Amino acid sequence: MAHVVVLGAGLGGTLQAYELKENLGKDDRLTVISDKPYFQFTPSNPWAGVGWRKKEDITIDLAPVMARRGIEFLCDGARRLHPGENRIELHSGRSVEYDYLVIATGPELAFDEIEGFGPGQYTHSVCQVEHATVSGERWEAFCADPGPIVVGAVQGASCFGPAYEYVMILDTDLRRRKIRNQVPITFVTSEPYVGHLGLGGVGDTKGMLESIMRDRDIQWVTNARVDRFTADAVHFTEFDEEGQEKKAHELPFKYSMMLPAFRGIPALRDIEGLVNPRGFVITDEFQRNPTYPNIFAIGVCIAIAPPKPTPVPTGVPKTGFMIESMVTATAHNIPRLIRGQDPVEEPTWNALCLADFGDRGAAFLAMPQNPPRNVNWSSEGRWVHWGKLAFEWYFMRKIRNGVSEPFYEKFIMNRLKISKLKEAKNG
Numbered sequence: 001m002a003h004v005v006v007l008g009a010g011l012g013g014t015l016q017a018y019e020l021k022e023n024l025g026k027d028d029r030l031t032v033i034s035d036k037p038y039f040q041f042t043p044s045n046p047w048a049g050v051g052w053r054k055k056e057d058i059t060i061d062l063a064p065v066m067a068r069r070g071i072e073f074l075c076d077g078a079r080r081l082h083p084g085e086n087r088i089e090l091h092s093g094r095s096v097e098y099d100y101l102v103i104a105t106g107p108e109l110a111f112d113e114i115e116g117f118g119p120g121q122y123t124h125s126v127c128q129v130e131h132a133t134v135s136g137e138r139w140e141a142f143c144a145d146p147g148p149i150v151v152g153a154v155q156g157a158s159c160f161g162p163a164y165e166y167v168m169i170l171d172t173d174l175r176r177r178k179i180r181n182q183v184p185i186t187f188v189t190s191e192p193y194v195g196h197l198g199l200g201g202v203g204d205t206k207g208m209l210e211s212i213m214r215d216r217d218i219q220w221v222t223n224a225r226v227d228r229f230t231a232d233a234v235h236f237t238e239f240d241e242e243g244q245e246k247k248a249h250e251l252p253f254k255y256s257m258m259l260p261a262f263r264g265i266p267a268l269r270d271i272e273g274l275v276n277p278r279g280f281v282i283t284d285e286f287q288r289n290p291t292y293p294n295i296f297a298i299g300v301c302i303a304i305a306p307p308k309p310t311p312v313p314t315g316v317p318k319t320g321f322m323i324e325s326m327v328t329a330t331a332h333n334i335p336r337l338i339r340g341q342d343p344v345e346e347p348t349w350n351a352l353c354l355a356d357f358g359d360r361g362a363a364f365l366a367m368p369q370n371p372p373r374n375v376n377w378s379s380e381g382r383w384v385h386w387g388k389l390a391f392e393w394y395f396m397r398k399i400r401n402g403v404s405e406p407f408y409e410k411f412i413m414n415r416l417k418i419s420k421l422k423e424a425k426n427g
């Protein structure tokens with residue numbers, strides 16, 4: 001009999017618990033530990049950031065759901081991991097021991113690396129539902145007395161999709177309110193070009209997103225390193241393609257949201273052999289840590305090197321499709337280890353993003369994540385907006401009912417089939 005613990009109950013940890021439950025033996029114990037009592041559907045946070053969703057629409061109370069699936073649930077935060085003792089020390093003072101651990105703690109948001117940045121300072125956030133709810137409330141006040149907007153992603157950011165989503169959603173909302181003409185919008189990003197996305201672009205994301213931004217009167221600045229935020233301006237330095245300083249900017253705003261860089265959570269930081277210098281968990285091809293072979297990690301908390309350095313540092317996004325493949329590999333590898341076998345399942349690490357703009361949207365699929373790729377596809381249209389609504393509905397239902405079926409695999413296969421049929425029809 002083995003005790004398997006999943007630390008973190010976000011998109012990755014919750015799915016991990018459901019898939020492990022299917023594959024573990026009857027006598028094995030499964031515990032989920034999370035510092036929040038609810039699951040939040042992070043992809044809907046940009047909608048909460050304009051008041052299109054409330055917190056209760058996109059969160060699910062985990063205790064009853066986990067109880068129904070026969071999974072122990074502990075709502076407590078990890079203070080420190082002691083991997084040499086197979087023990088997690090929790091904020092309550094209690095310790096939990098494990099035979100196998102899956103770390104799924106997502107990112108710590110590194111707002112403190114830039115002066116004046118983040119909630120409680122001068123800018124807003126949609127990274128967590130608690131932030132997005134406040135942003136949605138402030139958005140109402142902004143619309144009553146509008147001015148310039150700055151949206152984007154700072155140096156070291158890896159998650160660019162939600163920045164594009166949020167800027168387009170704000171544009172859509174302002175047009176619906178018929179006040180778009182009073183609001184200059186600028187997109188400021190550390191990416192070397194619009195549509196790079198931390199992936200070197202996917203298909204024609206550069207041309208596609210530039211064209212959409214032009215169409216929506218959104219100005220942009222790329223290769224930007226933010227130096228500080230003050231109450232009503234972002235101060236940043238623009239670099240050229242060689243990485244030389246090009247121009248210092250002071251751009252005024254009345255409302256701003258920029259994606260921060262991520263790092264690993266404090267409970268894991270500086271544990272030698274477990275994490276890299278930014279606190280991301282080191283994993284091998286089986287999602288297993290090489291130093292502590294009974295520890296696996298999935299989701300945003302793992303270390304992935306960028307494919308190619310950029311003039312201003314950028315990271316690699318870890319999106320749902322990729323996380324799902326990490327979950328599935330881990331759900332097969334841990335039971336194999338318990339049975340005395342070697343791990344064999346490797347994740348596929350592909351990237352899919354449905355970026356909703358409130359009326360239409362843009363989608364891309366990169367298989368594998370880094371170029372050169374077998375599938376390098378991007379598209380835009382009204383179908384993406386409907387696709388994102390379906391994604392939210394399906395995912396919330398899946399978490400509520402404890403279903404472990406892979407979503408992305410099915411969605412992508414269907415979408416690619418439709419594209420191929422269309423191509424064949426058009427000759």
Ligand SMILES: Cc1cc2nc3c(=O)[nH]c(=O)nc-3n(C[C@H](O)[C@H](O)[C@H](O)COP(=O)(O)OP(=O)(O)OC[C@H]3O[C@@H](n4cnc5c(N)ncnc54)[C@H](O)[C@@H]3O)c2cc1C
Nearest residue numbers: 008009010011012035042043077078105106299300319320
């Ligand atoms: C705004 C936004 C929108 C996104 N939209 C999309 C999208 O549309 N499609 C897509 O594919 N990807 C999207 N992503 C990327 C990615 O899919 C999400 O970030 C996803 O939530 C990552 O899952 P995760 O399980 O790794 O981390 P999280 O979902 O962040 O989960 C981490 C969990 O660990 C818990 N935790 C943290 N610290 C501790 C601790 N010390 N002790 C115990 N528990 C702890 C947290 O409370 C949380 O429950 C988006 C990301 C953001 C920020």
